[in-house]
Amino acid sequence: MTDTDTYEIFLVAPPGLEPVLADEARAAGFATPTASPGGVTIHGDWAEVWRANLTLRGATRVLVRLGSFRAFHLAQLDKRARKFPWGDVLRADIPVRVEAVCKRSKIYHHKAAAQRVETAIRETLGATISKDAALVLKVRIDDNLVTISLDTSGDSLHKRGYKTATGKAPMRETLAALFLNAAGYDGQEPVLDPMCGSGTFLIEAAEMSVGLLPGRARHFAFEHLASFDAEAFAKMKTATRVQVAEAPPRFFGSDRNAGAIANSQQNAEAAGVAPLTHFTEAAISDLERPDAPPGLVIVNPPYGGRIGNKKLLFALYGTLGKVLMERFAGWRVAIITSDGGLAKATGLPFLPPGPPVDHGGTKVKLYQTSQLP
Numbered sequence: 015m016t017d018t019d020t021y022e023i024f025l026v027a028p029p030g031l032e033p034v035l036a037d038e039a040r041a042a043g044f045a046t047p048t049a050s051p052g053g054v055t056i057h058g059d060w061a062e063v064w065r066a067n068l069t070l071r072g073a074t075r076v077l078v079r080l081g082s083f084r085a086f087h088l089a090q091l092d093k094r095a096r097k098f099p100w101g102d103v104l105r106a107d108i109p110v111r112v113e114a115v116c117k118r119s120k121i122y123h124h125k126a127a128a129q130r131v132e133t134a135i136r137e138t139l140g141a142t143i144s145k146d147a148a149l150v151l152k153v154r155i156d157d158n159l160v161t162i163s164l165d166t167s168g169d170s171l172h173k174r175g176y177k178t179a180t181g182k183a184p185m186r187e188t189l190a191a192l193f194l195n196a197a198g199y200d201g202q203e204p205v206l207d208p209m210c211g212s213g214t215f216l217i218e219a220a221e222m223s224v225g226l227l228p229g230r231a232r233h234f235a236f237e238h239l240a241s242f243d244a245e246a247f248a249k250m251k252t253a254t255r256v257q258v259a260e261a262p263p264r265f266f267g268s269d270r271n272a273g274a275i276a277n278s279q280q281n282a283e284a285a286g287v288a289p290l291t292h293f294t295e296a297a298i299s300d301l302e303r304p305d306a307p308p309g310l311v312i313v314n315p316p317y318g319g320r321i322g323n324k325k326l327l328f329a330l331y332g333t334l335g336k337v338l339m340e341r342f343a344g345w346r347v348a349i350i351t352s353d354g355g356l357a358k359a360t361g362l363p364f365l366p367p368g369p370p371v372d373h374g375g376t377k378v379k380l381y382q383t384s385q386l387p
């Protein structure tokens with residue numbers, strides 16, 4: 015293998031939002047994005063793997079398919095794993111960990127399968143096997159076909175590397191970016207979140223508007239691979255570096271919780287987008303229309319689970335809908351919530367909702383309107 019080889023690259027996505035990630039990958043110029051359950055497949059060389067990790071906002075992680083072979087029993091797996099060209103991709107001095115899954119195959123014991131591959135790597139390449147290794151190799155045995163993939167991201171890509179302050183139930187950055195795209199955010203219009211928590215939607219939107227790369231402040235597992243070229247990657251990063259200029263704010267956040275506002279402010283500063291944002295402590299009933307052209311209101315209000323809260327929640331959604339209808343003519347609204355009844359309680363003219371998406375163990379949907387009358 016050389017670094018000009020083209021690989022099948024799998025971008026992991028939250029189930030339900032695969033087509034949104036496929037659109038993002040297409041817009042970013044990646045080759046042949048195809049959505050399938052759990053992600054999007056593209057093709058490219060190692061530089062495209064770095065670029066996917068560095069620039070795609072919606073991908074949870076980026077896996078590279080290194081190769082596949084048939085194995086009908088463990089001895090065969092052992093033999094073929096020893097012939098696999100590990101040294102083309104892995105380094106002898108970097109520890110690695112193997113995870114295996116088996117489906118519809120004669121080899122059914124995933125731990126034994128993982129152990130065979132680990133032994134092959136240790137004995138043919140000389141790399142250490144460690145359960146804490148930053149590099150994770152994924153072995154999937156399906157219908158007796160062994161497919162070897164590598165997780166090139168390391169930490170989940172929602173960890174942008176700058177967030178210092180989170181409140182309760184923050185939205186993952188990857189999910190927030192996908193919902194912004196699904197709500198038709200074009201990178202230009204103002205965005206307002208009246209229950210902004212730690213400010214995730216606004217910071218993602220502000221970064222998108224100025225072209226700040228989501229992966230600019232973090233490290234990736236691919237930096238430990240034999241194929242990594244630190245100089246070329248540094249060039250890729252600097253080629254897209256932008257300076258955020260002072261400008262009137264276009265990203266407005268409010269929350270009734272003072273701690274949330276302090277967190278949002280701190281996160282916006284850490285992300286380098288503070289000049290574009292404006293945060294105020296305010297309850298939804300006191301929400302004011304900002305002095306800006308109409309844009310997108312995006313919010314994930316509390317949805318709670320406790321029965322005692324239900325009445326209060328219905329009232330809160332009712333107030334939210336009323337305030338938006340009265341004060342936000344011309345704006346579009348996107349609400350992410352788990353409960354169709356709560357969405358309905360806003361009285362807002364929603365289009366049909368999006369598919370269910372897992373958010374911290376709860377299924378949520380995106381409810382959006384056209385421009386409010």
Ligand SMILES: C[S@@+](CC[C@H](N)C(=O)[O-])C[C@H]1O[C@@H](n2cnc3c(N)ncnc32)[C@H](O)[C@@H]1O
Pocket residue numbers: 181182183184185186208209210211212213214215268269270271274296297298299314315316317330
């Ligand atoms: C689910 S959290 C939003 C999380 C946010 N999207 C993030 O990524 O961090 C809901 C937020 O609504 C705020 N909230 C609840 N009731 C409110 C009200 N009446 N007015 C304004 N904010 C309210 C809470 O303080 C909380 O920060």
